[in-house]
Amino acid sequence: MAQRIKTISCRDCTQRDICFRYLSRAQLMKADEQRLEVIYRPGEILCKQGTFASHIIYVRKGLVKVYIEGRGKNLILAVVSGGNLIGLTSLFGDAIFHYSAMAYDHCEVCLIDMQVFKKFILENASFGSAVIKNLNENTVRSYERIFSMSKKKIPGRFADLLIYFSENIFRSPSFALPFSRKELSDLASMSVESLSRIIRTFNDDDIISVKGRKVHIKNMELLRKVSDNG
Amino acid sequence: MAQRIKTISCRDCTQRDICFRYLSRAQLMKADEQRLEVIYRPGEILCKQGTFASHIIYVRKGLVKVYIEGRGKNLILAVVSGGNLIGLTSLFGDAIFHYSAMAYDHCEVCLIDMQVFKKFILENASFGSAVIKNLNENTVRSYERIFSMSKKKIPGRFADLLIYFSENIFRSPSFALPFSRKELSDLASMSVESLSRIIRTFNDDDIISVKGRKVHIKNMELLRKVSDNG
DNA sequence: CGCGAGCTTGACGTTGTTCAACTAGAGTGG
């Protein structure tokens, strides 16, 4: 699982986009020095809810499911793609992971020690504000999620999910989902059967075309209208 | 609405508990100097979604509804009580309020200029980390909310709401809600009629006793069980 | 005393879940 080989240095990392670009040269070197580069295969656990959060996980490549495990029922909080951080919510409170994370596909991540990460924030206010910005973006997304979940019916929720995939994860009207119908139905908070039915309906209405796990959005305007109407 | 009278100075404020205690003496003086002390009456708007977020709102006293306005349907994000901040999500992204806030009852708040607040974060890393901690607590609460909304049925959702009030807002098994059935039903994401019915059921099962807006939790154990079972 | 807003109650319709049967495709062993 873990490989103690470093393919590239932080200095040359093209993914250094969120907050890391605010690090000083010295800090970046420090990050590079202590970080662990790890590759996960599909289905492997990146972090487990309830364990000690000793590090921040930087997802460089791949797709990760972040989810809460609650008595029998799991809630998928987010699908995280390359260029994002996992574990920020454990930063200054109890240093416990509040969720689990699992690789959907081949994932390349960097593990950064929590204490070092904290130190960066305390030393470097620009870095800190970038972290806050990142947290806030996630919060706003959570709010949209709560809205979608609590106010919208199945068509609206599924439309929201498709739009989210298309705009935030795959950045294309066509994409191949790396997960099963069960996962998809969990994400949209519905039963697998209801998912099947809504896919068929959207298909019949020429909003999307679905073949297995491949999705193509044919009519984004209409999809947005469905999302708006709930 | 706004009164340019300062009743006390920040230095003597007993509510100075979240992040403000990390401010240096000079910073606290600066905060005191530029802040506005405002009193809101029930129903008055503290901030309006979509407007420029020129300040952070510190709720010193009272109860505030934070909500998102979306095409016809409003979503209540949180009920905020004394000692909390509103507007943090607008800190380092677009400086626009992502939600509206309304006073439920008599509220005393302080308005702190956004630029000054940002400056505190950049100057004072302890203050910044306290802000991050506060953000994270809100995020974790949002996650619990998403779970409740998307995985639980009406009894579970109502139980969650009662537990939240009892533990986080009123800190007592007995409390007088400052809002109508309509507001309550919005909070628990159900119709007013369903709310009426679930109140009656809980009453009949001796879990709670409700008279008008006064609530008394008679059997917390059972309430928790209902929450757990969804 | 009567009006009206907020709340409750019952009847009914809609939405979505559950259950069960069926289908398609992938892997296995003869």
Next chain:
DNA sequence: CCACTCTAGTTGAACAACGTCAAGCTCGCG
């Protein structure tokens, strides 16, 4: 190469949960 099995996915029907509609109730206030 074909039968067999297994799993993921689809489909239909019954059922439960919940919202909507309409009527009735309660209580504060003019």
